[in-house]
Amino acid sequence: MSQRTRLPSESRQVPKSPSEGCLEVPGATLRYRQEGQGPAVLVVGSSVYYPRTFSPGLRSACRLICMDLRHFAQGHGNGLSGTITLETYCEDIETMRVKLGLERFVLMGHSHHGNVALEYAKRYPGRVSRLVLIGTPPCDVSRTLEAGKRYWDVNASGARKAVLEKNHVLLGEAAQTSLSPGAAFVARYVAEGPRFWYDPHYDASSLWKGVPIDTEAFTAFRNFFVDYRFYWRLEDLSAPMLVVMGRHDYVVPPALWESRLPDLPPVTYRLFERSGHTPQLEEPEAFARLLLEWLGRDEPQKGASPS
Numbered sequence: 550m551s552q553r554t555r556l557p558s559e560s561r562q563v564p565k566s567p568s569e570g571c572l573e574v575p576g577a578t579l580r581y582r583q584e585g586q587g588p589a590v591l592v593v594g595s596s597v598y599y600p601r602t603f604s605p606g607l608r609s610a611c612r613l614i615c616m617d618l619r620h621f622a623q624g625h626g627n628g629l630s631g632t633i634t635l636e637t638y639c640e641d642i643e644t645m646r647v648k649l650g651l652e653r654f655v656l657m658g659h660s661h662h663g664n665v666a667l668e669y670a671k672r673y674p675g676r677v678s679r680l681v682l683i684g685t686p687p688c689d690v691s692r693t694l695e696a697g698k699r700y701w702d703v704n705a706s707g708a709r710k711a712v713l714e715k716n717h718v719l720l721g722e723a724a725q726t727s728l729s730p731g732a733a734f735v736a737r738y739v740a741e742g743p744r745f746w747y748d749p750h751y752d753a754s755s756l757w758k759g760v761p762i763d764t765e766a767f768t769a770f771r772n773f774f775v776d777y778r779f780y781w782r783l784e785d786l787s788a789p790m791l792v793v794m795g796r797h798d799y800v801v802p803p804a805l806w807e808s809r810l811p812d813l814p815p816v817t818y819r820l821f822e823r824s825g826h827t828p829q830l831e832e833p834e835a836f837a838r839l840l841l842e843w844l845g846r847d848e849p850q851k852g853a854s855p856s
Contacts, residue, residue: 569596572616572645576633577763578623579641581649583614588844589654590614590681593642593669594662595621597760602659604833610841611655616645618665620767621760633769639669646676655844657681660801660826661774671786679844680790684826686801687809689777693801700802701744712749716740731762744799746825783814790816791843795824795831817843 567584580596585608592599592615599615607613618638642665646654656677658666663685670677686693701710720740728736735757743749794803803820810818819839824831 570648572641572648574619574641574644576625577617577619577766578625579617579619579645580622581614581616581645583612583649584608585611585613587611588678589649589651590657591616591642591646591649591651591654592657592659593666594618594659595760597621597758598756599659601756602827602830604829604837606834607837607840611844614649616642617761618662618770620763620770622763622766623761624763624766631765631769633766635665635668635773638665638770638773639672642669643673643676651676653678655679655681657683658685659683659829660685661770664774664777664779667779667781670788671781674786674788677786677788680786680788681793681840682790683793683829684795684798684801685792686774687779687806687813689779690771690774693805696802696805697744697800700804701799704802705743705799709743709749713741713743716742730764734762734764734767735760741800744825745827747795747797747823747831779809781814789843790814791840792816792818793828793836793839794818794820795826795828796820796822797825800826 567582569580569582572579572581582596582600584600587610589612592603592613594615594617596615596617598621600613603613618641619633653676656666656670656679658664658681660683663682666680666682667685670680688696717740720736723736724733735754738745738757739753742751742753745751745753792806794801794806796803806818810816821828821832821835829836
C-alpha cells in the first residue's frame, strides 16, 4: 500500500459499549452482538466466535455487528433443520437487517459464510454497499476438498504434517470418551489446526467457548454447497468485493481463487503471507489497515498482489 492508513487503535475515538440481542425465527434463536461506531459492517456466522477474531481497534472505525446463522445458534429442537435452505439463511439476514434498522451496509462472511453473504447480496443488491469474503471457497465442496488435499500435499512442510499426525492420535484418544456432538465438532476442528492456521500449534479451543452448535443444522448447511455454483453478474450485483485469503490456508487454498479470478467480475484480491484460514485474527493490524483503506475506495480492483 502506497500510503499508510491510520489504524483504529491510533484514534482517540472511544468505541460504544457492546450491545447484544436476539431474533426469534422459526426453529432457532439468532443472537447478535454489535459494538463500535462508523459504517455498519454485518458479519454473518456467529455472534460469539467472530467478535473474537477481529482487532478491537476496528470498533473505533466501524459499527461491527456479528450475527448467528442457524448452525451456530440455539435451535428449538423441533425438527425443522431438514427444511433449511440457502433461501432460509438469506431471509434470516434480511429479517435481522430490518430489526437492526440497517439501510445499506457492508456485508462480511468468512469461509462458507462468505458464500451465504454472496447469495444474500445477489438477492438484495440494493442493501449491500460492499461485500467482503474471507477464506471463502469459490466453488463446491468436492472441488474445495480436492484442491485442499493437493495444496497440502505439495506445500505443507514435513514439520506441519507431523503436528497434524500427532493431533490425529490425540483426537483418536479423545474419541474414546463420551463427547457431545458439539464437543466432538470442536475437537475435530482443533485437531485439524495445522490445516487452518499459519501457526500449526495454534489451539483454537478458546474461540469456540460458548458457541452453540446445532449439528443437524450444520449438516444442512454443508449440504448447501454440495452442488453449489459460485457466480454473480455485474448487472445484478455491482457492489465492490474484497477477497482476503491466507497463504497457509490448506482448507480453502488460495490457488482456488487465483485460478478463478480471470473468469470472474473484477474484485480486490489480497493474499496474506503469514495467515491460514482466518487472516483477520492471524494478522489483525494488517487486516484492519487493508479493510479501512478499501472501504474508502470507490471502485473494485482486480489483481493478486499480496497485502
